[in-house]
């Protein structure tokens with residue numbers, strides 16, 4: 001419990017990564033698989049990732065991210081994709097698992113399938129669902145990375161169309177963020193964490 005609070009409070013967007021310290025591919029995979037326990041509407045898990053580790057590809061990615069140096073210095077950049085067709089593409093896998101685990105009876109499957117799919121028909125709703133769940137996955141990646149002693153930096157500063165072309169991403173997939181991941185450059189100091197609104201400013205009880 002205390003450990004989890006510490007990870008959340010310690011997380012920072014790290015601007016200075018150690019360009020010489022690599023994160024093994026296996027460790028990145030482990031972090032992503034742990035993070036995939038994040039919740040999602042109807043457990044549809046609309047996220048995908050493309051992890052950019054190759055040195056030359058990171059240089060091109062940096063250009064697409066308007067020259068953000070951390071993209072090149074980080075060991076890897078996790079490009080998050082939100083699949084706006086996940087409702088249609090993942091529903092059968094989800095229902096299969098629910099049936100096997102005894103969550104639902106076989107006769108309930110078809111009506112539930114129609115109910116789930118209906119939420120993904122409207123493009124705006126599908127966009128919201130896909131991006132919302134993928135953002136939860138992203139936050140989980142950042143906390144999990146801290147648990148493994150790694151640092152991260154979320155980014156929205158990129159030309160999405162150029163990024164999609166570079167990575168060959170289909171039109172129906174959205175890129176809500178990129179998460180740079182790596183080790184902090186030990187010679188650099190971060191400024192203190194910037195101001196956060198207090199509960200009185202952002203919340204109320206009814």
Ligand SMILES: Cc1cc2nc3c(=O)[nH]c(=O)nc-3n(C[C@H](O)[C@H](O)[C@H](O)COP(=O)(O)O)c2cc1C
Pocket residue numbers: 011012013014068154155156157158176177193194
């Ligand atoms: C979705 C998202 C996109 C962001 N995009 C960028 C970015 O492109 N470049 C950047 O320098 N910081 C970016 N940030 C980092 C924020 O500026 C940072 O989280 C905020 O200032 C709070 O700092 P902290 O994360 O260290 O607490 C982004 C953060 C989020 C959550």
